[in-house]
Amino acid sequence: MWEARTAGDSPNPPANNYFSRCNDLPLPVVNNQDLNMDHKRLVNDCIKRVPAAQRELYELFAPIMLAICYRYTKSLADAEDVLQEGFVKVFKYIHTYKFDGELGGWIRSIMVNSALNFLKTSKRYQYDLSFSEMTLHPVSADDPAIQLEAKQLSELIRQLPTGFQTIFNLHAVEGYSHVEIAAMLGISDGTSRSQYARARALLIEWIEKFSSNEHTVQYGQK
């Protein structure tokens, strides 16, 4: 299952990332206790449908959530559609959030589910998302170092066929197991493993080509 990840070499604690509206903005330093209190107040106000609190919650989490939605879709417009749908659900069901996990994680899971629903219901994605049963493909043992920037890597993931893209995102980024993915997508876990292995292999190949300037990713093409 997904859990809050560290921000790597970032000097700021990971949760502080939520306060940034984009990568260029400096991240404020807030300790976790204050952050939790702040989230609690925010959630309580959102339960009371205070417009200012809803706006604050949106501004806090929208940038990171849009990046997630973007990874699952093929266009920014689709990603924003998913984001809207996800936030509408967040505000509708915020009273069910019990503070038993990180607020960002809860919102993230809603976004992922919204993205999957979007892929399942959107006609443009339905064909690409049809998973054929495949023979088990062993996962490559290659673990190359990724020299790309986050945005470049994100674009490469989006270049994958939708089925590969979805399973790769769910397993490699969100941390869902193949059994969980199988249940979410209505496929067998074998298919999930196989698709993931192929997606991974393809992505590693592209990363290597990209790193050696043999492959050019066209940003925003799709």
Next chain:
Amino acid sequence: MDKNSFEKQVQQKMNELRMQPSDAAWKNIEERIKERRPSRKWLLLLLLLAGLGGGGYWVWNNFNRAKTNMIVQKNVDNKNIRDRSTEENNKNRTQANSPAHTVTNEQNSQQRAAGVNSSTISGQLQPALSKKLRLPVSVVSSHHQQALQTKDGTLPDIRRADRSETGSAQMEIPGYVKNIAANQRAKEINIFSGEITGGDKKIKSSANNIAANKTGKKQNVKHTWRFGATMIPGISGAGSHFLALNNRSAPDYLNLAGSSSGPPGAITPSPLKASFGFAGGIYAEKPTGKNHRWTFRAGVSFISYNLNNKVLADSSRIPNVLRGGPENYQNHFGFISIPLSMKFQLNRSESVPVFLQGGAAISQLIYANALQLNYNTGYYYHDNSQFNKISADINTGAAVELFSRKKIPVLIGPYMSYSLLPVAKSGLYRNAHFAFAGLNISATLKK
């Protein structure tokens, strides 16, 4: 490198990614999450359904009651017949051993067909009954057999005789045949003639029972739920006390962009003047108490409070108000309310009863377009979040019931209500309570 380091790198890179959504995204979300006010269409539908449900219940209730009354009446009649039969039977038995009188069903039918009333029947029956008739057993119906039962519940010898001599057996039934005749006659009295005399004397017990039946019916009607509709046109206001309704001629202070024509150095809001108000709804009521002088009433109502104030118009800030001079602005508040009340009948008149009424209501704000005042800038603005969504009211009134003997009596009289909770938590209405006075007109459906 660690196992799965590729996945870890991907996770790390992806979690660093941020993207700024467009402004349109939030606008769309905001539009979708905006708290939807309950539509008036739904409110009307709700009222309609409640009305239909109430009406349906009333019809069903009356139908059932009519059926029950009919059954009760029949049972009482039968009981009268039995009682009277037993009395007469005993009387006859104790009388001299005169020959038993009887009359067959055929004879009764003939008399009934001829339209002969009980007195005539009784007159004609006397000589006929004085004869000793031979009654075929087959004529005795089960009902008559019941009448033939003695007081201790045992059947007389007739049955045994019947069993021993089946078919065309005929026998004399001294004493008991008289009972049958009396029974039949009593039936004739109650069903055909409608008179309460039987034979040659008054049947007091029957008369008493009929009177008792009527009373019972009346009591039954009084104890049932009745449904009705009410409308209260009047005047509504808001202030720190009920007399806020009397501020219609208060001077106006005008506010615009920090300037004030009120007391210098302070922005004084334009007084909230009382204006037209309205309440209307449906209710169910039930008389209670020993003498039915108390009546409990519950219902659903819509209440509209309106307040006027003067503002200097600025069309950019107050929509639908023309730019220019001071304008009246009408602040509307709409509530859906559940009133509960008790009504007490002051007099004992049945034709023009006078009632005193008092109760409480809990209301939910369903819409408001009222303005709030920014005391720093002097601008009025809309902010419904400051208003208390729930209101608790107390009300009182007096009423006189007109057409009380008709099917739909009308109750009319003065009505006043006062809100216990302030209109708003803060701002212009912070210390204001709604007050309402009007003319209560209620129509109750009754049988």
